[in-house]
Amino acid sequence: MRTGTVKQFDQGSPFGFVKDDLNGKSYFVFYKAIKEEGYKSLNVGDRVRYQLAQGKNGLQCINVYLTNSKDKD
Incomplete structure (x- = not known):
């Protein structure tokens, strides 16, 4: 799975x-x-893991799971 913010x-x-x-x-x-x-x-800053799939207008995230909340810096 991919990861992102x-x-x-x-x-x-x-x-x-x-x-x-x-x-x-x-x-x-x-x-x-x-x-x-x-x-x-x-929420903005949340860390997620996900997969990419072709959607109507290009690649989009599917099967999105929250991995941890944003840093509180």
Whole structure:
């Protein structure tokens, strides 16, 4: 699985972008791609692991799992 950092996630209309650790590119992520139990949400700075798949408008994140929260620096 790939790893990255949440760069943007809109709680009002749940979608956003994850910046990939390997290549620095940002990929679209939908709320429905989050595979956590209970309340599903991502916050800017959260670390995630995910897979990429071809979506309607290019590559997007699927099977997204929160790995740990952002640093509190």
